[in-house]
Amino acid sequence: MDESTSMTTLPPPDATIVPAAGTVGATKVYGEGENEVRALDGVTVQFARGVFTAIMGPSGSGKSTLMHCQAGLDRLTDGQVFIGDVDLSTLNDKDLTRLRRDKVGFIFQAFNLVPTLTASENITLPMALAGRKPDQTWLDGVIDTVGLRNRLTHRPSELSGGQQQRVAVARALASRPEIVFADEPTGNLDSRSGAEVLGFMRRAVTDFGQTIVMVTHDPGAASYADHVVFLNDGRIVDEMAAPTPQKVLERLAHFGE
């Protein structure tokens, strides 16, 4: 078990291409003195474009904290975080919000949709907030990919859990963001719906070149990714390429030792 604090993703063909997102020495500390908790302890990581990365680790490992800070939902205590070549610490709240709106896609575990809007309105929500019209061809493609064509006028309360997550996936992709962050997207779904949603996410990366970073505890979900990053105690402790459910499960088991 080697604990290195610096990892890179699978080498892209050209190392000078700017990664979709990344952190340098990311540190997040709560409390002070004896009660200090280091949720992130100097994490340096890069997420290359067109790659599906899973972040895994036991409870309290900092995986959600890493994702929140990377996505611009939380601020670091120390270190830098980038989306594209933009250093998020230089942005005020309004610009950060705009960045999330225009460059980032989100899929949460639950409460993904605004209950008063239809599926269609939920999908185009970020663009509507920006006052922009979506690229209709792209949008149609996304909608058809997730298979929601005949559900567009329904409200979330009229959709099943799986359908709601599909709408969330569609929304995350609809604005062709630089990067999509998914936080336990299949956590509340049954295995069939979950597999469906993961399949769409996989296709988004493979067929459409999107970049996805997914936090999960489920080895089955991780197996859809190209690459897994393992965290423990706020540090990156391992990585794995071409994950399978078996390999991931074994690796996770070692955290107990």
Place this chain on the structure above:
Amino acid sequence: MLRIALKTTLAQKRRLIGTALSVVIGIAFLAGTFVFTDTIKRTFDTLFTEVYATTDAYVRSNQSIDAGFAGTQRGRIDDSVIDEVAAVDGVDEVAGEIFGFARILGKDGKPLGQENGAPTAAQSVSNEFLQPWDFTEGRAPTGPDEVALDRSSFKSGDFELGDQVTVLGQTGSRTYTLVGAARFAGADSPGGATFALFDLPTAQEFLNAGTKVDGVLAASTDGLDEDELVARVKAEIPSADSVEVLTGTAIAEESASAIKDGLSFFNTFLLVFAGIALFVSSFIIYNTFSIIVAQRTRENALLRAVGASRNQITATLLVEALIVGVIASLLGFLGGIVTAQALEALLAAVGIDIPAGGLVLSSRTLVVSLIVGVGVTVVASLAPAFRAAKVPPVAAMRDVAIERRDRTKSRLVAGLLVGSIGAALTVLGLTGQVAFLGLGIPLLFIGVFVLGPLLARPVGRFLGAPLPKVKGMTGTLARENAVRNPKRTARTAAALMVGVALVTGITVLAASVKDSIREIIGDQFTGDFVVNTNTFGFGGLSPQLASDLDELDEVGAAAGVQIGFALVDGDEEVLSVVDPGPANTVFDLQYVAGDGDIGEDEIALSESQAGSSDVTVGDTMSLRMLDGLERTVTVRGIYANDELAGPFTVSKELYRQSGTDEFDFAVFVQSAEGVSEDQARAAMEPITDEYANAELLSRSEYVDEQAAQVNQFVNLVYGLLALAVVIAVFGIANTLSLSVFERTRELGLLRAVGMTRAQVRSTVRWESVITALLGAIQGVVIGIFLGYAVIIALRDEGLNTFTLPVTSLVVVLALAVVAGVLAAVRPARRAARLDVLEAIATGE
């Protein structure tokens, strides 16, 4: 369970504070009203007790007429009674007194004192022992050239002893030498009234009273009991048949109660508005507790699951309501003290100086505050409390959507039914039993309130329709949020509805009254000018003015009109007193029988009065004026237009015989043929300028001034209704805060996917505006109905136009938008400040 209730209350302090606030405001107004009127009542009790402290017996004429709003009019007695009383065994001090209208002119020629406020008078001072004047400067006046003033006028007129002071009265302006200034029972001036003090003969002369006095005071300095003295006076004086004799205590009580009666009316007036404020508060409490219950579904279900009974759940909520009610009532009571002080300061600012004394905080006020405050809170929370108990225990385990039967039909029926009953009772109340209004109007509001949720969605959608186009997604979200919970939106809007309805009603009424006034004056007054003074029933213009104007070449006719009081066929009535010649030129009364050439022993009646008195031209009626003589008068004519003239008209020739003061309240003038307005004015001004309280107005200026008086009253009502509106705005803010709290997750999501803080604030703001507009529109509709109903009810009183002041109503709606924006300020800020991460956390 009590402990649970207490703990829950404490935990939700913030939520309940907003609710309690509305009750606090309403109770503060209620308590303040009581404290204020109690204080004033005691002040006047004390005042009059002090004034008549040394008086044992008071002798006055037994001829009186109760003239309603103008008070009791009383005749005068001959001053020979003074000697009669002095001769009675046991009487050591005696004084006659006379009292009448006068205006003291300041050095700039303008009259001192208020026109429409406390009286401006002349009074005699003749006995230091008996009379309450305490001379702080100089001395009491003696002789025909001397005058003294109340200390307040002395100071405000910037006078010095020895100055020449001009006093205006029935006989014109006179000048006297100032010899003193006095305090009245300890105050520089009692309640802002001004007094010109003379010795008795001078006062009689000035007031044109001949040998008459208003009363005779008597006292024993030997310790004789006042009842005993009164008995002796009654027994011994020759004039006993034409006078009545009261004890000093009795006259003090009577004087005080005259004022207290007026105060009771004012008290009731203010209490009505306190009641309105509390009515609005009840809507807010109902709404807030409904939301709290909805948010506590899980908790309550859990309690039920572990064995709490339905009644225990209900009781918990009621106990919370009780606690809120008690605290709010107590705070409201304290707030009432502040309110009372504010009211006192307000009166002082308009010149009415109440003699100082502490505020009267009676236990009645505290008890009423508690009962009303707790009552309103608990009653309003009854329905939500019972609803809380209906939660099925299984709701603790899973998110079960509470089965709500579609109650649309029963809601529609119930709402229409209650509303119609309310409307019917209101109309009934306006045509007779005022008590029905107290039941009908609230029922009407409740009926519309019940219908509210049915209206909320369609109307809300309609109102919010332009938002998506103007504000994009922010607008869409605002609109959808406003209608997603129609019940809640309707309940929140309802609080504003009440205030807006009353404002609209008063606005419609005022506009119609003003148009009515214009129309009546337009039809019935054919002259060109009015010389106006704003007194009514006490004093006014010297009749000399009218005759001086009439003599001008430029003037065709000048008719001075006086207000008279008499018993006609035994009933106490108010009469119009005129010179028939000029009056018939200047007014068009539409005589339907006989004519208006009323002689010395004749009378003219309005058509409706002739109907109720069952007389026609030629019949006789009995007339008794303040001199006590029974006269017979013949009906000369019957007229149709009675709005200006009233039910009875007599000639000045006749009324003069009663011996009462003669004052015109206004002179109505018609220019001579061929004379332009400027010419006429130029000729009249030198004469009207001589009379310091006369105001020369053109016809249109006069109409505008009458309209302005309506505006004054309306503005007062607006001020009082503002309270209800403020409470409603607080209510909207409160509900919005609770809704924002509920939508934390949703807001977190929106912020995560890119909604800026400004956009969040905007969404909350426009949701508030839609809600406010919803309430305002309902209010405007009800208000128009109320205004219309009142107008129909008052048609007999001369109100015969229905005006819809569209501009004003648009302003009302615009103000509702402003109210919505204001209510949203804090909730919007709180929503925007939500920590995104906390909001979207699903726990890890």
